[in-house]
Amino acid sequence: MTFSEKFHLRIPGPTPIPSRVQQAMNQPIFGHRSPEATQLILECSQQLKPIFGTEQDPLILTSSGTSALEAAVINTLSPGDEALVIVTGAFGDRFAKIVERYGFTLHRLDIEWGKACRPEQLQAALQQHPKTKAVFVTYCETSTGVLNPIQELSQVVRTHSEALFIVDGVSCLGAVPCQMDDWGLDIVVTGSQKALMLPPGLAFIAVSERAWGEIEQNQTSSFYLDLLRYRDSLSQNTTPYTPAVSLLLGLKEALCMLEEEGLEQVFKRHELLMNMCRAGVQSLGLTLMASDQDSSPTVTSIYGGAEAWSSEDVRKHLKQLRVLVAGGQQHLKGQIFRIGHMGYCDSLDVLTALSALEIALIQAGASVSLGSGVKAAQEVYLNHV
Amino acid sequence: MTFSEKFHLRIPGPTPIPSRVQQAMNQPIFGHRSPEATQLILECSQQLKPIFGTEQDPLILTSSGTSALEAAVINTLSPGDEALVIVTGAFGDRFAKIVERYGFTLHRLDIEWGKACRPEQLQAALQQHPKTKAVFVTYCETSTGVLNPIQELSQVVRTHSEALFIVDGVSCLGAVPCQMDDWGLDIVVTGSQKALMLPPGLAFIAVSERAWGEIEQNQTSSFYLDLLRYRDSLSQNTTPYTPAVSLLLGLKEALCMLEEEGLEQVFKRHELLMNMCRAGVQSLGLTLMASDQDSSPTVTSIYGGAEAWSSEDVRKHLKQLRVLVAGGQQHLKGQIFRIGHMGYCDSLDVLTALSALEIALIQAGASVSLGSGVKAAQEVYLNHV
Numbered sequence: 123m124t125f126s127e128k129f130h131l132r133i134p135g136p137t138p139i140p141s142r143v144q145q146a147m148n149q150p151i152f153g154h155r156s157p158e159a160t161q162l163i164l165e166c167s168q169q170l171k172p173i174f175g176t177e178q179d180p181l182i183l184t185s186s187g188t189s190a191l192e193a194a195v196i197n198t199l200s201p202g203d204e205a206l207v208i209v210t211g212a213f214g215d216r217f218a219k220i221v222e223r224y225g226f227t228l229h230r231l232d233i234e235w236g237k238a239c240r241p242e243q244l245q246a247a248l249q250q251h252p253k254t255k256a257v258f259v260t261y262c263e264t265s266t267g268v269l270n271p272i273q274e275l276s277q278v279v280r281t282h283s284e285a286l287f288i289v290d291g292v293s294c295l296g297a298v299p300c301q302m303d304d305w306g307l308d309i310v311v312t313g314s315q316k317a318l319m320l321p322p323g324l325a326f327i328a329v330s331e332r333a334w335g336e337i338e339q340n341q342t343s344s345f346y347l348d349l350l351r352y353r354d355s356l357s358q359n360t361t362p363y364t365p366a367v368s369l370l371l372g373l374k375e376a377l378c379m380l381e382e383e384g385l386e387q388v389f390k391r392h393e394l395l396m397n398m399c400r401a402g403v404q405s406l407g408l409t410l411m412a413s414d415q416d417s418s419p420t421v422t423s424i425y426g427g428a429e430a431w432s433s434e435d436v437r438k439h440l441k442q443l444r445v446l447v448a449g450g451q452q453h454l455k456g457q458i459f460r461i462g463h464m465g466y467c468d469s470l471d472v473l474t475a476l477s478a479l480e481i482a483l484i485q486a487g488a489s490v491s492l493g494s495g496v497k498a499a500q501e502v503y504l505n506h507v
Numbered sequence: 508m509t510f511s512e513k514f515h516l517r518i519p520g521p522t523p524i525p526s527r528v529q530q531a532m533n534q535p536i537f538g539h540r541s542p543e544a545t546q547l548i549l550e551c552s553q554q555l556k557p558i559f560g561t562e563q564d565p566l567i568l569t570s571s572g573t574s575a576l577e578a579a580v581i582n583t584l585s586p587g588d589e590a591l592v593i594v595t596g597a598f599g600d601r602f603a604k605i606v607e608r609y610g611f612t613l614h615r616l617d618i619e620w621g622k623a624c625r626p627e628q629l630q631a632a633l634q635q636h637p638k639t640k641a642v643f644v645t646y647c648e649t650s651t652g653v654l655n656p657i658q659e660l661s662q663v664v665r666t667h668s669e670a671l672f673i674v675d676g677v678s679c680l681g682a683v684p685c686q687m688d689d690w691g692l693d694i695v696v697t698g699s700q701k702a703l704m705l706p707p708g709l710a711f712i713a714v715s716e717r718a719w720g721e722i723e724q725n726q727t728s729s730f731y732l733d734l735l736r737y738r739d740s741l742s743q744n745t746t747p748y749t750p751a752v753s754l755l756l757g758l759k760e761a762l763c764m765l766e767e768e769g770l771e772q773v774f775k776r777h778e779l780l781m782n783m784c785r786a787g788v789q790s791l792g793l794t795l796m797a798s799d800q801d802s803s804p805t806v807t808s809i810y811g812g813a814e815a816w817s818s819e820d821v822r823k824h825l826k827q828l829r830v831l832v833a834g835g836q837q838h839l840k841g842q843i844f845r846i847g848h849m850g851y852c853d854s855l856d857v858l859t860a861l862s863a864l865e866i867a868l869i870q871a872g873a874s875v876s877l878g879s880g881v882k883a884a885q886e887v888y889l890n891h892v
Binding site: 129152153184315364366 | 512514516518520521522523524529532533534535536537538539541569570571572573574577604605608609610698700706707708728729730731732747748749750751752753754831833
């Protein structure tokens, strides 16, 4: 096949863009201080609220998700403050690196990669570090496919400390439930290029009243990442700096799509996709990285076959079939591959990926029964509907 | 007219997107660590070089231009360092605010808004502040339509100090000559949404060897704006954080368009657009803010008619004709209006804007001779070709 645009993007972000969203982004560009822009920013912020589960107005940054993680750290912490970072993989590690780099006191709660943080582990860490000003956690750890139990962890923080609870929801918000206000989350961050079905370039941050209190006391020296400026601007339905207008047009459309499907249904769909993917992979005799309890509805991590076949070989053969999956990060490089199933993704996409995976496994030297992974996933589908 | 997409965007950015660029951005999204992405980043950085006039590899940030200004400040200055900021308008003022906010020592060289900085003014300021570590200047001051004489100013810095010379080229790079290496500029910054004909969301920074030396000594605590990380990543044709992939696709196409037209021709075109716009406006009896010597080829600032008619009224009537121009910023609010003529803009666009302006002036109560502005601009055109 020579036409290079026919491929299946099954990495955990960026994710495919729906045609409706693409078309929305094709509208002629307009001024970022125009009435059209202020209306758009107002609507986007309002429509983002249910994604976060908050009555607060989510802020819109033009940047990668990482800058929003940085904003969460530097707007809440002051020199001398202690931060407890739950590290369940590469993105928890990124939080820790940001904290360290700014010279805040870092306490790492390292969890074995592939496992979620248990409430009792967090409780012990908080007891060990009673002066913790803020706890940082990754909701979906993209590098391992683990979903941390945010609601339970938040309860531990609220019960055993006065610390802020700050959540990186980049690779799952919009695909899994988030009840920021009810669960007592203080800051939740996400990005455009995952479950929100947009190209990369926008990040979103919601902040609790309690966290705003800390931020007002704190006054970061950062200019671009000063959340108070974003709040001031948003109160006038604008942004402090020129936003990525075309992506905002796409965002509005993507949020409408999520509304039309209904968030509860969106969450159910992602759970089904996860269950189909996991059943298919398991029935092929492959080893999942995350347990059923810890697995994320947005991305599935799968171990390579040790001596028998390598995950990189499988990825290579999948690529020849034009199915693109991700490899492992940091020490998991060459050890695992990861299938993304979030955003603009449906059951047939998972079946397609599994059917290609079976071919790729055979080509990589694994011994699998063709069709058996697809069958297991089909059964999950039929039992679900 | 009811179809809302037919309008003429004549603000100084964001600017209209060419159809070719729009189409390029419609390609299916792909992974930011894929071979396609690394090839794209490599090509974009290489094709950006002539825009900056440098052999250095321009860095690509996913953000508004402001974050690139901030990156230029915080990567070069250390606590206790002195900065001299040439303030010719709102964007010079932004540089000053960033410097101040981080607690670096700020020396402001305030120039009357509407005028460019003269070499002798800079020389005197440098003599007054001999410990200046870096001089910051705005190439085109968007708020006034003034183009600062960067080459001459750079020569003053090089002759009379050891300071770095750091240039905000956001609202003109790609429309006016920039010979960063030959002129001895240390850092030049620009954004996607002006002369580069893209939506907002990308910023670009080129750094001289000399400035890299300072940056290596300096080590900012910023994570997202750490230019050393961007350099490390770019050496592997990638970016440290997920870039705005769709905008990169557009960038590549926009840079090809500039190459095809030829940069010299692009610069001549912008000069012609400026001359047409200025001649038209002047022949209508309006007062230009910038002198012929100081005027920018990308944006023209025009005073309101004092008691006779207001610039805001003219803007309102232009808007009814679906021609969108900008108002004044800060103390110039209500005093001036600004016509952008950069990027995807040609002679007929200027004639269109002038023909609408004549109607709007009449409607606002000014006394002008219909067609006379258009005629003056047509004459400039005919004398040019």
